[in-house]
């Protein structure tokens with residue numbers, strides 16, 4: 001009996017230590033200095049991975065262009081992008097709202113990052129496999145400033 005208890009306890013401890021070793025990933029995505037583009041168009045994570053995504057907006061003395069990064073539900077890039085374009089009618093869109101439209105299709109988002117600044121977006125990758133688009137919702141950027149986070153085993 002004692003050995004069964006010991007074995008059970010051992011398995012529990014094993015499970016706890018495995019649980020603590022969740023997959024982690026760090027990735028840096030840099031905006032282009034001139035064009036509305038990210039340098040990484042696609043990356044892959046396993047479901048449930050703890051992701052640290054650094055978004056860098058390199059300084060450019062001419063454009064001083066802010067950018068952000070939103071990760072949205074599969075196939076919702078266009079819907080969220082159009083909502084961002086419509087956001088221009090809202091005087092608070094580029095300030096208080098950080099150019100993030102009101103949408104239930106947004107899973108994670110950075111703040112609006114000014115030229116020369118960076119932000120780290122931390123999140124846990126969805127458990128459901130699929131292609132999760134990311135995009136910059138500064139109005140006019142999303143159609144080309146986008147990419148795909150693939151959640152795959």
Ligand SMILES: [Cu+2]
Nearest residue numbers: 067136138141
């Ligand atoms: Cu942008």
